[in-house]
Amino acid sequence: MSEYIEHDQTSVSAGLVEKKFFTFAGSPDEMPLESGAKLGPITISYETLGTLAPDKKNVILVAHALTGDAHMAGVYSTEDTKPGWWDIMIGPGKGIDTDKYFVICANILGSCMGSTGPSSINPKTGHPYGFDFPLVTIGDMVCAQKKLLDHLGIEKIFSVIGGSLGGMQVLEWMVRYPDKVVSAIPLATTTKHSALAIAFNEVARQAIIADPNWCGGNYYGGKKPDMGLAVARMIGHITYLSDESMRMKFGRKLQDKTDLSFDFSADFQVESYLRYQGAKFVERFDANSFLYITRAADYFDLEKKYGEGSPVKAFSGAKAKSLIVSFTSDWLYPTYQSKAMVKAMKKNGLDVSFCEIEAEWGHDAFLLPNKRLSNLIKGFLEGVRRENGY
Amino acid sequence: MSEYIEHDQTSVSAGLVEKKFFTFAGSPDEMPLESGAKLGPITISYETLGTLAPDKKNVILVAHALTGDAHMAGVYSTEDTKPGWWDIMIGPGKGIDTDKYFVICANILGSCMGSTGPSSINPKTGHPYGFDFPLVTIGDMVCAQKKLLDHLGIEKIFSVIGGSLGGMQVLEWMVRYPDKVVSAIPLATTTKHSALAIAFNEVARQAIIADPNWCGGNYYGGKKPDMGLAVARMIGHITYLSDESMRMKFGRKLQDKTDLSFDFSADFQVESYLRYQGAKFVERFDANSFLYITRAADYFDLEKKYGEGSPVKAFSGAKAKSLIVSFTSDWLYPTYQSKAMVKAMKKNGLDVSFCEIEAEWGHDAFLLPNKRLSNLIKGFLEGVRRENGY
Numbered sequence: 001m002s003e004y005i006e007h008d009q010t011s012v013s014a015g016l017v018e019k020k021f022f023t024f025a026g027s028p029d030e031m032p033l034e035s036g037a038k039l040g041p042i043t044i045s046y047e048t049l050g051t052l053a054p055d056k057k058n059v060i061l062v063a064h065a066l067t068g069d070a071h072m073a074g075v076y077s078t079e080d081t082k083p084g085w086w087d088i089m090i091g092p093g094k095g096i097d098t099d100k101y102f103v104i105c106a107n108i109l110g111s112c113m114g115s116t117g118p119s120s121i122n123p124k125t126g127h128p129y130g131f132d133f134p135l136v137t138i139g140d141m142v143c144a145q146k147k148l149l150d151h152l153g154i155e156k157i158f159s160v161i162g163g164s165l166g167g168m169q170v171l172e173w174m175v176r177y178p179d180k181v182v183s184a185i186p187l188a189t190t191t192k193h194s195a196l197a198i199a200f201n202e203v204a205r206q207a208i209i210a211d212p213n214w215c216g217g218n219y220y221g222g223k224k225p226d227m228g229l230a231v232a233r234m235i236g237h238i239t240y241l242s243d244e245s246m247r248m249k250f251g252r253k254l255q256d257k258t259d260l261s262f263d264f265s266a267d268f269q270v271e272s273y274l275r276y277q278g279a280k281f282v283e284r285f286d287a288n289s290f291l292y293i294t295r296a297a298d299y300f301d302l303e304k305k306y307g308e309g310s311p312v313k314a315f316s317g318a319k320a321k322s323l324i325v326s327f328t329s330d331w332l333y334p335t336y337q338s339k340a341m342v343k344a345m346k347k348n349g350l351d352v353s354f355c356e357i358e359a360e361w362g363h364d365a366f367l368l369p370n371k372r373l374s375n376l377i378k379g380f381l382e383g384v385r386r387e388n389g390y
Numbered sequence: 391m392s393e394y395i396e397h398d399q400t401s402v403s404a405g406l407v408e409k410k411f412f413t414f415a416g417s418p419d420e421m422p423l424e425s426g427a428k429l430g431p432i433t434i435s436y437e438t439l440g441t442l443a444p445d446k447k448n449v450i451l452v453a454h455a456l457t458g459d460a461h462m463a464g465v466y467s468t469e470d471t472k473p474g475w476w477d478i479m480i481g482p483g484k485g486i487d488t489d490k491y492f493v494i495c496a497n498i499l500g501s502c503m504g505s506t507g508p509s510s511i512n513p514k515t516g517h518p519y520g521f522d523f524p525l526v527t528i529g530d531m532v533c534a535q536k537k538l539l540d541h542l543g544i545e546k547i548f549s550v551i552g553g554s555l556g557g558m559q560v561l562e563w564m565v566r567y568p569d570k571v572v573s574a575i576p577l578a579t580t581t582k583h584s585a586l587a588i589a590f591n592e593v594a595r596q597a598i599i600a601d602p603n604w605c606g607g608n609y610y611g612g613k614k615p616d617m618g619l620a621v622a623r624m625i626g627h628i629t630y631l632s633d634e635s636m637r638m639k640f641g642r643k644l645q646d647k648t649d650l651s652f653d654f655s656a657d658f659q660v661e662s663y664l665r666y667q668g669a670k671f672v673e674r675f676d677a678n679s680f681l682y683i684t685r686a687a688d689y690f691d692l693e694k695k696y697g698e699g700s701p702v703k704a705f706s707g708a709k710a711k712s713l714i715v716s717f718t719s720d721w722l723y724p725t726y727q728s729k730a731m732v733k734a735m736k737k738n739g740l741d742v743s744f745c746e747i748e749a750e751w752g753h754d755a756f757l758l759p760n761k762r763l764s765n766l767i768k769g770f771l772e773g774v775r776r777e778n779g780y
Binding site for chain 2: 035036037134135192193194195196198199200202203205206207209210211212227228230231234235238241242243246247249250251252260262263264266267268270271274275278291295298299301304331334
């Protein structure tokens with residue numbers, strides 16, 4: 001616990017940041033997707049922090065997880081002071097130091113936080129895509145990020161960093177665009193989604209699909225499948241925590257009562273917490289985006305796509321120096337999965353460092369204040385700078 | 391794996407068995423419940439195997455888990471040849487030897503498999519109870535089992551055996567009726583439901599409650615909340631397996647196709663498996679019973695109820711010799727929870743043996759063929775027989 005108590009970087013914000021948008025692949029130049037379908041025009045919402053160096057060599061691309069957005073750090077205004085989702089990590093003097101790096105984060109393709117997704121207007125119909133939106137992959141998301149970087153005139157990324165689904169994007173970048181990536185930090189992630197991870201996603205999807213308001217995905221303008229999406233989010237939340245963290249955080253503590261109710265109200269704090277998380281989530285996220293992005297995660301299999309099933313072969317073209325980090329209590333993407341990718345990278349002679357961080361907070365650990373993680377990332381990036389003579 | 395392949399006890403069935411029913415607490419003699427409510431009349435469905443010894447000292451009570459029933463072993467007829475849920479363990483020469491013991495299994499109070507539960511007719515209204523059914527606890531379930539044993543003229547149980555929710559009943563028996571229990575075998579269970587276990591149950595319940603067909607629990611005679619119950623069951627199924635068993639059983643194998651569909655059909659075998667399990671479950675189980683029994687599990691806290699929060703104090707009155715078994719890959723009731731109860735029992739000077747079985751099948755392991763488990767149970771029971779001079 002001490003690591004968390006000592007850590008006080010949360011008090012330093014990355015400062016003001018603005019929402020930016022980039023639109024590309026306008027008709028008839030639709031972007032070909034891995035499914036074979038085409039999509040366009042595509043809008044990508046993104047934000048940047050820090051200053052782009054004249055030689056453009058200080059670019060860090062941060063990839064967000066399942067339900068994240070481009071708002072990685074800082075605040076939008078002195079009135080809207082909710083900091084970005086990784087404000088503890090990104091800012092002046094922090095793990096990802098905005099005094100040194102030009103940091104970019106783009107909302108993923110298929111999401112609903114500014115980038116094109118199922119809730120966007122289909123130019124062919126004038127109505128939201130709904131289930132007419134084509135299935136997108138982690139590869140498609142990375143391809144869209146590449147278009148954004150091309151647009152910004154950035155030829156090389158100093159480091160691409162992300163956890164969970166963000167980590168999958170990091171791995172895809174390493175393999176898909178090996179000459180574009182100097183270094184990479186995949187956190188709490190995997191080279192291929194396991195049966196357990198697919199299972200949780202599938203049940204969450206079924207909860208949404210079971211909601212009669214989902215209406216085959218065409219619910220825009222009507223009642224939303226909030227009940228189903230809330231259950232889906234609750235399932236997700238359990239997988240982000242751990243037995244240990246839930247025991248410490250909730251145990252069997254009761255919520256606002258001294259004894260059991262002997263009915264079905266939220267007696268236990270953990271019940272109340274999950275219900276609250278579910279209810280809060282439906283206010284900000286689109287159910288179809290949840291379906292599409294979880295499907296992209298389940299489809300992610302770097303070994304099959306780039307290595308004909310061989311993890312070693314998958315990384316055979318990669319060049320980036322990398323830092324792989326896993327967390328002891330993460331049972332969604334357990335350490336053995338990180339170790340497997342480290343082994344595959346090493347067999348290709350890649351320069352890879354690996355660290356398993358002792359943390360009781362489960363998969364969510366990569367998002368929580370952790371001095372060790374901040375220091376690891378900071379030190380790794382400094383090392384890459386020195387090695388490359390920046 | 392070898393343990394499973396070598397094991398061939400499944401070929402020997404316990405033989406023919408018949409459904410029996412016992413009704414008690416008829417109006418106005420309703421049974422008082424732990425909640426303070428009263429319930430009656432109560433019907434308990436039960437089955438027996440083996441022969442009751444003249445001295446009635448050879449009685450084994452088997453307690454079933456969440457969605458089980460009284461049909462523990464054997465078959466109903468030469469036409470209806472589906473064996474009971476623990477046929478691999480119970481039968482002539484098996485772990486629980488019906489040549490030696492008189493084995494009883496009763497469907498738990500609150501269930502829908504013959505015993506009184508929310509789908510039973512409320513004599514006061516002539517309609518199914520629905521959500522007017524009072525909340526029942528593990529203690530109430532055990533109390534109903536005690537009434538059945540009284541009715542059968544059995545004063546002492548040679549051994550009470552059960553896994554998961556059945557294990558909770560075993561622990562409740564040990565503490566509630568210490569003079570009635572010679573020995574006890576709680577398998578894959580816990581003295582108090584953890585936050586993680588409550589969390590999974592709560593999400594499963596929310597999936598049912600979110601189904602508009604649930605109608606506040608009064609759906610009998612109309613459409614049933616099958617979609618919600620199927621999702622609830624899928625959540626349960628994930629918790630019964632393990633990362634390892636799912637990797638071995640499913641991995642990323644596709645279902646009846648050679649490539650990804652790029653739509654939302656069940657591409658992966660694990661998706662197909664879960665959908666099948668969900669669809670099959672709604673045919674045999676009542677959604678309200680699922681709500682009530684999971685709630686009983688969540689309310690289970692032997693330490694609070696009998697020990698003012700102290701596990702040692704909770705077992706201070708217990709007398710039974712016991713065998714505690716946990717399974718390495720069970721993350722629903724992990725080994726540390728079994729070890730805690732062993733420690734508490736030992737501090738009370740109780741005769742307790744503990745075994746953690748190496749098994750990759752997760753929580754479900756206690757229900758699967760496992761020669762080691764059969765031998766352990768058989769040996770333990772033989773030892774108790776010898777010690778007691780039977």
